[in-house]
Amino acid sequence: MKVRSDILRIYQSLHTWTGICAGILLFIGFFGGALTMFKHPLERWVSAPSAxxxxxxxxxxxxxxxxxxxxxxxxxxxxxxxxxxxxxxxxxxxxxxxxxxxxxxxxxxxxxxxxxxxxxxxxxxVRPSLFGELVDMLHRTGGIPGTLADEYLGVYLMGVAGVLYFLALVSGVVLLLPTLVKDLFALRKGKNRKRFWLDAHNVIGIASLPFHIVISLTVIVFAFHDQFYDSLQHVVYGEQKMWARPSGxxxxxxxxxxxxxxxxxxxxxxxxxxxxxxxxxxxxxxxxxxxxxxxxxxxxxxxxxxxxxxxxxxxxxxQVLNSSMLPTKSDTWSSLVAPFFALHFGSYGGDWMRWIYFAFGLSGAFLFYSGNLLWVEKRRKNQLRDQAPPAQPRRTAVLAAATVGVCLGSVAGVAAALLAAKWLHAASGNLNAVLMTTYYIVFLACVAWAFWRGAARAAPELLALCALAGCAIPATSLLARLAPSLGMWAHGSLGAVAVDLTALVLALPLAWGARLAARRARSGPLDSVWAAPAAAAPEPAFPQERQA
Incomplete structure (x- = not known):
């Protein structure tokens, strides 16, 4: 299919900037959303045994x-x-x-x-563990603290990000139309790493497009549901109460x-x-x-x-007062509303559908991560033959460090909070406050580390940290079984054991990514933001813009 070049340029600009503006926030939302698919097993893993x-x-x-x-x-x-x-x-x-x-x-x-x-x-x-609620809060708010009226500020910002996210999806499809059939499942390897990342970005985006359209629309509805309901109350119901409890x-x-x-x-x-x-x-x-x-x-x-x-x-x-929320006895309104909730929550199809949503959630996080990497690579200044590597623009170095620090910091923060639930259980008066504090300390430390070290040096280090934290989760359960005197526990239910196994499996690609990032930092192109040769003299993480 042919699309005029001027139209493609407009949609490319739209896709780029909507993705960049919302990408980092949506990474946290998608990573947290993937974990909420197994919110209850996570809560079971962190909950101490009860008499x-x-x-x-x-x-x-x-x-x-x-x-x-x-x-x-x-x-x-x-x-x-x-x-x-x-x-x-x-x-x-x-x-x-x-x-x-x-x-x-x-x-x-x-x-x-x-x-x-x-x-x-x-x-x-007792003070019940709120780890599952903390993960859900990250999913809904992107980890942004503060409230506006009676709702988290981050919920509204996530709603705005959902609008930008939908625009990025539409513009991305338009960009792919001219080569959609030829390059649909192309994943070309070679010296051009940018081509590989672009292919991976496109394949995941197209393969999961229906999922992303559903999520983007439901995010907007959930973020602004109070405003939608208030408008519906005023226009449709008037003085009659929209939600009236049935009489008993x-x-x-x-x-x-x-x-x-x-x-x-x-x-x-x-x-x-x-x-x-x-x-x-x-x-x-x-x-x-x-x-x-x-x-x-x-x-x-x-x-x-x-x-x-x-x-x-x-x-x-x-007496049954209302059965409209039963799928077998739902009314017209419930039949229209229920799919919005179910398609967002993945509350159908059982565990296999939750695993599919889990995979889509992680692939969505990769989509935003890789999109930022492509932006950085596209705007790098290439080294001319026999000349010194050029100083890269400050904006590319800043975005690269922010992408590495925020994205990997959220992963490391969640893993650290999960570990703190057992390691600090006996020493903490308020474990939920410790979990929240642990997440933000690790998250902010990773962000600061990325900006101090620069993206090239910080990327392999933070990937290795995430992999180590992932391995520490099943190791903690194993240690709890071998040394119960430590005051920790390890539940033997399938849900709790699945948390350990999943953490171990996810740690493997993170360790592999750390190895690849370290290799590129050592021997990658010198004109790349991701290159940090050991022999080279240390340079500032964020070079000054060259004067025109």
Whole structure:
């Protein structure tokens, strides 16, 4: 297909600058998004063993709920019954003193309750690990701190990046149209490293184009959902409430008359055959509108939640109040909205689809990383024959260092926070604050290191650091098994072991990349930003621009 050269130049400029402006922020978003595909296994890996993890019969669970509501009035406002329990949710019943907001409360405490061996209620207040929430925050905000109104500032910036991201996708497709058939899966190796990186960038971009279009559009919707809903409320609903809780029991409820939890599970299972009841969130039990939100899972359906579909019931008589969020009984609105959530979260198809989204997330991060490298290479000043290497423009050196420092710093920061969850567990009063602090210390240190050393020297060093941190994750689990006196732990569940294996597998290409980057720094073209020959005299990381 032929496209006029002047049109191609316009789209090339659009593709370049939209990609550069949003690329580094989107790298963190995509890397964090890939990890959120396995958010629950990560939380299980970092969660310490609990004495409340013993299995209970359904009648015993009913007893726990009844005794918790009698002894702890705060639970009547909201508590969760974990029907399916894992290392991060070891107790059948959990609750907190207040409702959680959108921002992460690092000091938040949560109660958990179960029965001891004598059948007596045991309740304890703990600070649950928020590692999964921290990773999700990086995914949604790019790690940018601060809030605007009641939302993270980074969420809005990520929404703007999503707009630029969509423009970069469209312009990139237009650029490839003239050679799309001939160069679709070309991956040419040789002395021209720029050609290889461009081919890799194009192949990954085209192969995952539908995924990226879906993600870019849903990022915009999620970032500005409050504004969309406010407009919809004003234009369509007017004075009528857009979200109205369905009516259940008339008047304030008496918690002693609450339906047994086992009966509610049975009724929910009856309403959603083929689905597994995973948890039940009880809300406002003493208000005029008590409610229980039942989470049900079935990997064969597109669901609205990150993992589950939902069913709303009356907690006193088991009446179904709303089943529109069940994929088998959804209304028109839910049928239109659910795919936006499911396509973004990957909440369909089971674990194999999560692995596909995980791979797409990492390949998307590579797309932005390689795009910045191409920008740097295209703008380098080439060395003329028999002349000294030219001083590269400051902007190329700055972008190269920022790309290396920010991208690899986010990888190293997440790995360091994961390690801190076990190594500093016994020594920390507030582990969640330690995890957050560890991430930002390592992240900022990597950025500073890249700007101080320059991209050529910092790239192999930071890649090696990321590879070492990846290997340290399974090594920590192994050490915990061999030396339990250290106060660490290693869960034997499939999800926890998969975290160790995945970290080890990802460490291998990082180590390989460190080796290649070091070789290029030693023996690459002297006129490249990525070259730092050992024999050459040290030069400033960011040379001054030459005067015209």
């Amino acid at each position: 409340l993890a013993s299995a209970l019969a359904p009648q015993q669970v009913d007893s726990v709920v009844r005794e918790v509501l009698a002894a702890h009035p705060a639970a009547r406002e909201e508590f969760t019954l974990h029907v399916v329990r894992h290392e991060n949710n070891p107790a059948p019943v959990t609750w907190s003193a207040g409702h959680a907001g959108r921002d992460i409360d690092l000091n938040a405490m949560r109660w958990q309750a179960s029965l001891d061996e004598q059948g007596k209620l045991v309740a304890q207040e 029991t008339a008047g304030p409820g008496d918690v002693t008359k609450l339906a047994p939890a086992s009966e509610l599970v049975r009724l929910a299972q009856q309403e959603a055959p083929g689905f597994e009841v995973t948890e039940m969130l009880f809300m406002d039990l003493e208000s005029p509108r008590p409610l229980v939100r039942v989470g049900v899972a079935n990997e064969d359906y597109v669901v609205r939640g990150a993992v589950s579909a939902y069913l709303l019931m009356d907690p006193y008589n088991g």
